[in-house]
Amino acid sequence: xxxxxxxxxxxxxxxxxxxxxxxxxxxxxxxxxxxxxxxxxxxxxxxxxxxxxxxxxxxxxxxxxxxxxxxxxxxxxxxxxxxxxxxxxxxxxxxxxxxxxxxxxxxxxxxxxxxxxxxxxxxxxxxxxxxxxxxxxxxxxxxxxxxxxxxxxxxxxxxxxxxxxxxxxxxxxxxxx
Amino acid sequence: xxxxxxxxxxxxxxxxxxxxxxxxxxxxxxxxxxxxxxxxxxxxxxxxxxxxxxxxxxxxxxxxxxxxxxxxxxxxxxxxxxxxxxxxxxxxxxxxxxxxxxxxxxxxxxxxxxxxxxxxxxxxxxxxxxxxxxxxxxxxxxxxxxxxxxxxxxxxxxxxxxxxxxxxxxxx
Numbered sequence: 001x002x003x004x005x006x007x008x009x010x011x012x013x014x015x016x017x018x019x020x021x022x023x024x025x026x027x028x029x030x031x032x033x034x035x036x037x038x039x040x041x042x043x044x045x046x047x048x049x050x051x052x053x054x055x056x057x058x059x060x061x062x063x064x065x066x067x068x069x070x071x072x073x074x075x076x077x078x079x080x081x082x083x084x085x086x087x088x089x090x091x092x093x094x095x096x097x098x099x100x101x102x103x104x105x106x107x108x109x110x111x112x113x114x115x116x117x118x119x120x121x122x123x124x125x126x127x128x129x130x131x132x133x134x135x136x137x138x139x140x141x142x143x144x145x146x147x148x149x150x151x152x153x154x155x156x157x158x159x160x161x162x163x164x165x166x167x168x169x170x171x172x173x174x175x176x177x
Numbered sequence: 178x179x180x181x182x183x184x185x186x187x188x189x190x191x192x193x194x195x196x197x198x199x200x201x202x203x204x205x206x207x208x209x210x211x212x213x214x215x216x217x218x219x220x221x222x223x224x225x226x227x228x229x230x231x232x233x234x235x236x237x238x239x240x241x242x243x244x245x246x247x248x249x250x251x252x253x254x255x256x257x258x259x260x261x262x263x264x265x266x267x268x269x270x271x272x273x274x275x276x277x278x279x280x281x282x283x284x285x286x287x288x289x290x291x292x293x294x295x296x297x298x299x300x301x302x303x304x305x306x307x308x309x310x311x312x313x314x315x316x317x318x319x320x321x322x323x324x325x326x327x328x329x330x331x332x333x334x335x336x337x338x339x340x341x342x343x344x345x346x347x348x349x
Binding site: 042043044045102103104105137139140142143144145146147 | 244245246247248249250251276285288303312313314315316317333334335
């Protein structure tokens with residue numbers, strides 16, 4: 001690109017850009033921000049009680065809470081729902097938790113660490129998209145409690161199986177046998 | 178230094194300063210939320226009677242968001258009641274806003290002989306606490322408001338008795 005000549009009549013040398021200052025500043029700011037967040041600040045509910053779900057097969061959903069260290073959930077406040085409701089969700093009895101005597105509510109059970117619950121889909125159709133909704137309520141050992149929190153996971157059921165079904169007139173073997 | 182480079186640096190410097198000033202102001206502004214929304218609240222007490230919060234304007238107001246399902250909240254309240262007894266005559270007023278069911282709030286208030294109002298709030302009460310600094314929307318959350326209606330302190334989590342006392346002592 002043309003540059004106007006300097007007063008000496010010579011074209012000026014390109015000034016090397018010092019690009020090192022800006023990334024260093026950005027890195028410093030990032031470190032400051034990160035350290036502020038990691039100074040033992042309590043987690044938001046969705047991180048303290050992270051919920052995830054996956055299909056084990058066409059009829060089973062493995063629902064899991066990953067409860068962070070220093071946090072706990074109340075067993076009787078864990079609830080599951082599915083959208084659409086017509087997919088027919090069955091929830092088994094929840095695993096037992098640690099028993100605690102609460103001065104106001106009496107005997108309560110709490111969960112720490114990972115909690116796994118296998119949910120059954122009774123009427124989900126192949127290829128159907130469903131949303132698993134998990135509600136939970138818990139507290140932090142440092143002395144905080146969170147209101148009921150709802151987390152949702154989208155799941156897609158597998159398409160109809162390639163294995164031919166036995167026909168309705170009964171008795172005929174599937175032809176791959 | 179070439180004029181173009183110098184001008185670019187100056188412009189960048191002014192821009193950075195403006196940005197920094199903007200960020201600082203936003204933080205300062207956020208750090209001093211308005212109490213208008215709080216004083217506009219009217220919440221029922223455990224007898225179902227609507228209590229407007231503006232009736233306590235001019236007091237040194239300690240608004241404590243709590244719930245019976247929050248054990249740490251319940252544990253700090255007897256101490257709040259003691260402080261209410263001692264400093265009430267000097268203009269301190271505690272108000273509890275329970276994000277809870279009225280019957281449970283009433284039962285607990287009776288159990289500990291609560292000597293300050295226990296109001297019952299719902300979702301909008303939690304949302305209000307978020308707007309005045311409770312980003313995690315967790316409990317307990319305590320706001321101290323001075324006699325001029327300005328927020329003097331907010332605190333997430335249980336308050337050590339001495340902590341609250343020293344804040345209040347400065348305002349008496």
